[in-house]
Amino acid sequence: MLDWILAALVLIGAFFTLVGSIGLYKLPDFYMRLHGPTKATTLGVGAILIASMLYFSFSTDAASLHEILVTLFLFITAPVSAHLMAKAALHVNIQQVARTQRYGDLHQWDKPSE
Amino acid sequence: MLKNFYTRLLPHPVLTVILWLIWLLLNNTVAAGHILLGLILAILIPFLTSAFWPEKVRIQSPLTLFRFLVIVLWDIVIANMIVAKLILGRNDDLKPAFFDVELDIQTPLGVSLLANTISLTPGTVSCDLSADHRRLLVHALHVEDIPGAIKHIKQRYETPLKKVFTAC
Amino acid sequence: MLETVLPIAFALLGISLFLSFVRLLKGPDLPNRILALDTLYINAIALVVLLGLHLGSALYFEAALLIAVMGFVGTIALSKYLLRGDIIE
Structure with missing residues (x-):
């Protein structure tokens, strides 16, 4: 039973990691590419780490919980790095797809094009 | 007098508990020696670095925080599947959007937690905070109804956060 | 079961x-x-x-934790470089 759960978790993790990278590869502009890696990969790596946690908790007698640290660290850092990368991209004025909708008072973020 | 002594010795109780847990997790043990060493470090580090943490963190209602965390974890799992479907679909069907969210939270911790939550729940990334800390620029991968999305963010994430971290 | 699934997972990650x-x-x-470097380290x-x-x-596990810490610092440093033109001010 445990074996099946582990296998499912590992497959789910690898699949979501792959989806994140596919998004990075095929989406048309930077801001859309940002979505794939920052989330799909966190869930993907999270699932693999849970699998590792279960495996080492049951193969040895002592519970092995330190994988939680990596998961926690990734869940804290992924949004921070995404935020900074988006900020940097806005700063250097990266092209966005023409069909991007705009809503609300956004002109304070518009840069005069050089 | 006694209360004063406590606040001097333990300037950030939340930080102390977190440091203690991290020390035990890092060593992957609950041996008595590590519990004691972790406790000493967890008291000593906030005490020595308290000058760098001017803002006091006070959690108003732990139950709301817990419910919020469960909701966010659930949303991450569900929304990840939706984003996976969107990514594997056709590029031309996607409707990306930039919009701004007016913030009701004023505390820096609340704002940063809200921004992190928005980035973690797939489909939206918080891109920038305006200079006056009142609006958050958000990019969404695919959104049909923008006012509805803003309302969703405000109701589901901002209201509980505001309740937990009111001005302290 | 895990042993049969692991090669597939390795292939997907590859x-x-x-x-x-x-x-x-x-x-x-x-x-x-x-962004590509960030994804690579994850x-x-x-x-x-x-x-x-x-x-x-x-x-x-220790290797994974170290990669996570170093990768995060690297991403932040590169983004800061783009934002300010300088890493350590």
Whole structure:
């Protein structure tokens, strides 16, 4: 039973990691590419780490919980790095797809094009 | 007098508990020696670095925080599947959007937690905070109804956060 | 079951590393390359943890934690460089 759960978790993790990278590869502009890696990969790596946690908790007698640290660290850092990368991209004025909708008072973020 | 002594010795109780847990997790043990060493470090580090943490963190209602965390974890799992479907679909069907969210939270911790939550729940990334800390620029991968999305963010994430971290 | 699934997972992760690497080469500009590097290190963490599962050794956890810390600092430093033109002011 445990074996099946582990296998499912590992497959789910690898699949979501792959989806994140596919998004990075095929989406048309930077801001859309940002979505794939920052989330799909966190869930993907999270699932693999849970699998590792279960495996080492049951193969040895002592519970092995330190994988939680990596998961926690990734869940804290992924949004921070995404935020900074988006900020940097806005700063250097990266092209966005023409069909991007705009809503609300956004002109304070518009840069005069050089 | 006694209360004063406590606040001097333990300037950030939340930080102390977190440091203690991290020390035990890092060593992957609950041996008595590590519990004691972790406790000493967890008291000593906030005490020595308290000058760098001017803002006091006070959690108003732990139950709301817990419910919020469960909701966010659930949303991450569900929304990840939706984003996976969107990514594997056709590029031309996607409707990306930039919009701004007016913030009701004023505390820096609340704002940063809200921004992190928005980035973690797939489909939206918080891109920038305006200079006056009142609006958050958000990019969404695919959104049909923008006012509805803003309302969703405000109701589901901002209201509980505001309740937990009111001005302290 | 786990032993039959692990090679498949390794293959999927290999493909995702390759796709991120292609994005790293193609660019077309610096933020895209930073994003590709960010994805590469997260994929590398998954690969290292899977290797630990495959070999049945808990030692690889420390490597994964170190990659996570260093990768995060690298991403932040590169983004800061784009934002300010300088890393340490």
